[in-house]
Amino acid sequence: MVDLWRRFTGIILLIIITAVIWFAVDAVTALSFLSLILLVKTIHHTYCLTSLDRWLQRFDHASMDVSTISTLPNSFGPWGDVFIRFSRFIRRYYRSRQSLSKALERLQRATSAMPEGIVILDEANRIEWCNPSAELHLGLDLKLDIGQHITHIVRQMQFVSYLSAGDYSKHLVIKQSRYEEMIVSLQLVPYGDKEKLLISRDITRFEKMEIMRRDFIANVSHELRTPLTIIGGFLETLLDEEMQDSDMEKRALTLMADQSKRMQRLVEDLLTLSRLENAQNTLHEEVVNIPALLQSLYQEAQSLSVGRHRITLNLVSDAQLSGSLDELRSALGNLVSNAVRYTPEGGDISLNWAEEHEQGLFFVQDSGIGIGPEHIPRLTERFYRVDRSRSRETGGTGLGLAIVKHVLGRHQARMEIVSEIGKGSIFKIWFPAKRLIKHSIHNKPAAHADVLPKTIPPML
Structure with a gap:
């Protein structure tokens, strides 16, 4: 506000002087004086504005340093104030840029020293920057490949699929043949405005x-x-x-x-x-008749139980699966045999096959001893036992659920476990819709198979 009044003071003073000349001499002299003063001010403003424009045209952000400020035009009056404030702004900008440059340099030195590879990708998955470890892991050359699409350098089909899928919660393992069969783990981490970090690790050893x-x-x-x-x-x-x-x-x-x-x-x-x-052991795909497989597992469960349990087979769906018969028999058989082993005499066991939410659902429900919630996350670990003495008595090896986990992973299936001490357990296996093979049943279920109602019994 003070600057505004100071600026208007000069204009008011000019008007007063012109008025005095008007009354003291004549109007022509007064107007001539006013015109001359305005012409001088116009020339001064034009000169200062042109000088500032030329300086801005020469101004280069990339090469700017403190010496750039000394070339800023100098003047008096209002333009002098503008140039002084502008020079202060340039100094602050320079110090801020220097601070950011040092911070960026420290960050680049830190990331360059990391054993993990770091690649910065823009929104279109083009390379913006990478550290030396990434150059080694992925065969990059930052000077040559900056701006290139990452799939032009990393050409493995599994990486292209991983990049386009958009699910980066898990890492991807690829083999780099150009570097003596180097095995690299890759994971994408989205950040910022649709940018990504590609993190690579050498896991060959x-x-x-x-x-x-x-x-x-x-x-x-x-x-x-x-x-x-x-x-x-x-x-x-x-x-x-x-x-x-x-x-x-x-x-x-x-x-x-x-x-x-x-x-x-x-x-x-x-x-x-x-x-x-074994990664070389590819999944042998075939059509697996799940109802027939469960009939066989039902008979095996009856033999293992020797009449000590009430066992039922419930077939709601006639859908079959695409997968490996031997592997599915091993996985489902492990769950069935576990139910027989850990259910006390006189208990109930049911084998069930249905469709829920467009997925195949197999589950084994028993009225056995149950499992504490603290044990459930570790059940699929090798040799993990809830009760070691009881496991030895029942003849278990401690590897059954680990086998189940690997088989389900190869079939893109997942297992859900619900259990309560003293009330039994439910082991559910969900098979993806893409593996279901549906057709109508022409034969009735076997006499011993009790058909479930359309709704699955509630969870424990």
Whole structure:
């Protein structure tokens, strides 16, 4: 407000002087004086405006430094005030830019020292910047590839599909053949205004260690299978001949035979896991008749139970699945056998097949001992046991649910577990709609199969 009045003071003073000349001399002299003053001011304003415009044309943000301020035009009066304020603004801008440049330089040095690769992608997935680790992992050259679409450099089809899918919650593992079979883990992290960070990690060493571990387990299990079979065969022969001199010998042979069978089951489960974990073991796709498979599992459950449980088979849907019969039999059979093993005598067990929300739904419901909520997240870990002593008594290997997890992963299915101590458990498996094969039933269900109502029983 003070500056405004100061500016108007000069105009008011000019009007007063003109009026004085008008009354003291004459009107012509007064108007001539006013015109001359206005002409001088116009020339001064035009000169200062032209000088500022020329300076702005020469102004280069990229190369600006403190010396740039010294070239700013200088003047007096209102224009002098404008130039002083403008020079202060330029100084603040320069200091701010210097601070940001140093911060960016520190950030680039920090990211350049990281073992993980970092690639900054714009909204169109073009490369804006990357660190040396990313250049090594992905075969990039920042000087040559900046502005290039990332798929022009990383050409693996699985990466293109991963990029276009838009689901970046999981990482992607690819093999870079140009660098001696380097194995790289990739994950995209969206940020900012539709930009992305592509983070890469060299996991070659870990993958090789994992391959060595799988090979070791597979080889040891394979080597153990033959001697265990021979030992078990001789033990069964000795038990059948009934040549024991005492009950102690017979009991010892019985225990040895039971433990031999348990070790054989453990070896078979380890071999199964090794096959499922092998990336070279592709899924053998075929049409799996789920109702017929459940009929078979129902019979096996009856044999395992030996009349100790009430077991029912409920078929609501006749849909079949696209997948591996052997793997699905192994996974579903593990859930069924677990229900029989962990349900007390006189309990109820049901095997169910239905369709819910356009997905295939298989679930096993039992009235067994139940599982505490703290154990449920870890049930699919290898050798994890809720009750170790009871697991040994029931003959479990501790690998059944780990096998189920791997089979479901290969079939894009998911498992849901609901359980309560003392009230039993429900193990649900949801199969995606793309694996369902639907057709009408021409044959009635078997006599022992109780058909469910259209709604699934409520969860525990």
